Amino acid sequence: MSAVRLRDIAERLGLSVTTVSRALAGYSDVAEQTRQLVLQTAQEMGYYPNLTARHLQRQRTDTIGFVVDIFGPRFSDPLFSELLAGIGNLAAREGFDLLVATTPPDTDDEVEAYRRLVRGRRVDGLILVRTRVADRRVQFLLEQQFPFVTFGRSTGAERFSWVDVDGERGVYEVVNRLIAVGHQRIALLQPDLPIMFARFRERGYRAAMAHHDLPVNESWIVHEALTEDGGYRGMQRLLELPSPPTAVLTNNDQMAIGAIRALQERGLRAGHDVAVVGFDDIPLARHIHPALTTLRQPIYQIGQHLCRTLIALIRGELDEPFHLLLQPEIVVRESARL
């Protein structure tokens, strides 16, 4: 029942382990006849290399790591499965395995998870998502000179590879278009964590408002969790203002859905009374009512870009850090006419 090793094949054939190994690897210093014999015997005996042993010897694991920051037990992120599919499919095609760890963000557990993967040489490289302001993970990986790629830029001038979506420009455009159709009091539902993408989006928001000489009431910028409930609560808070906004931008589609629910409870209609704009374009965005106007991120492709870049980095094929800034696509549906 125990697994067949190179040694077993070697003994059976009266060859050395070296020769068997090199025969299977296709080296030219083994006679074609011998090679065939080894191949056939390996097949017969059901040989499959022990990957752990191979990894130890080769000093690489052919594995990439991905630490998912999870909020609470009921963690449900529609983007996540798609991102993982993008990463996983490409990794598999390139002969890499994917190690996934789950931890709550910005905790000691998270730090330990990264330490373990990096210092324990558990993986050859890491993919980071949702970069944060002054991100400890980025700092750590730079210190350790460990290969990694992020989805999202960082705050400083650190040199590393990233893929990002230009939320600043996207939000700038959307706000412009909202203003063009008559909106003046425009709110922004921000996350309750210092996530980088929210900073960029806020910058775009402020730039567009300033560009049209519109004042920004700071109470229009509300911080809540990136969930439906967060969007619901945020919209409630906005509706309680003396003069509520007529348009609301959110940081993901779940928030937008929650915001719409809050409107409906007050008898208001998203898209008519208040414009609501989401972000991401999750599959459900077009199926809810009113259908969501949103900024689409090509998340599967982003997963592929991240993985492709990381593998290039691991293989040493990257001389300079790689940067890719994708433009989000504005998808106009019913929740905000633009």
Added chain:
Amino acid sequence: MSAVRLRDIAERLGLSVTTVSRALAGYSDVAEQTRQLVLQTAQEMGYYPNLTARHLQRQRTDTIGFVVDIFGPRFSDPLFSELLAGIGNLAAREGFDLLVATTPPDTDDEVEAYRRLVRGRRVDGLILVRTRVADRRVQFLLEQQFPFVTFGRSTGAERFSWVDVDGERGVYEVVNRLIAVGHQRIALLQPDLPIMFARFRERGYRAAMAHHDLPVNESWIVHEALTEDGGYRGMQRLLELPSPPTAVLTNNDQMAIGAIRALQERGLRAGHDVAVVGFDDIPLARHIHPALTTLRQPIYQIGQHLCRTLIALIRGELDEPFHLLLQPEIVVRESARL
């Protein structure tokens, strides 16, 4: 820059590698004073064990594998992230890593993915989801006598551990209640793949119909993809029947949402004109309109059960296969009044 090894610590202290190893592991055959010295030095030198080497020596990887069957590039499954959170959090707590592979179901790639993980000793055990009729994966793992746990039962009398939700009973109840409120023409939107859970649910459906002496029109049982579009198409087909059903059961909430969309396009209202019942209770089920009546699966807990069981199995703490059949909870909302 190269990593610190046991040997480096040993040489620094003039001890043997054995002693350093045993000191760090807390064995009693090393003097307390020496142990402290080793601990401190290891700390100073920034020692972290090479996990690959440890795995090779210990002949186990402390890793569990999870192969995700992915349909098409735009793979978005709201349950998936929650299941993964359940598995991942428990695995981390028990000191296990999680290796995730992605492949399309029932392909050669899938077979190869399993072969690689099992034969290459890449993981200590596997978690399988969405068991299929005559599941090749189950057959393979039984043959290889490899530890695994499935979400979903199988067709035969194979002995292995599983966790499942009693869809047969759940659907039986729902159909009963639909009949109680006056429905007679009840349809069932099935997946287009031979997934076990669909078989059980169909059995419950037929049993309830038979129990009330209601005929089952075979054209009421429609096979489509487990997606919104699948649900949309399926409902369209049902509406084209000479006398369409007045109630429709689906195999997941996405399908139900698609079905509702098809109704709306024809000016029909789910919950009034046609009752629509989902399955799973994804977070969005309560937020769409009409809110979804559905059968809730406690997916995070299922992930934990799967992981807990697998780890017990790996550790040899399980004498008999473990079976857990959970009851789904009927969540009545607007799309079907029960």
Added chain:
DNA sequence: GAGGGTTTCCAAAACGTTTTGGAACCAGTA
């Protein structure tokens, strides 16, 4: 001073692979 027990340490083997640095042999050439 012999025997027994305890404490503390370690050399060597093992896990299964890949790589290094030849060695042995043969054929062809000067």
Added chain:
DNA sequence: TACTGGTTCCAAAACGTTTTGGAAACCCTC
């Protein structure tokens, strides 16, 4: 004959850890 070059093979080391089976040193006791 002696040398060169090519082909085919292999012993040994290496990757970094844990475990095995002692050994050395010391202290007690009779």
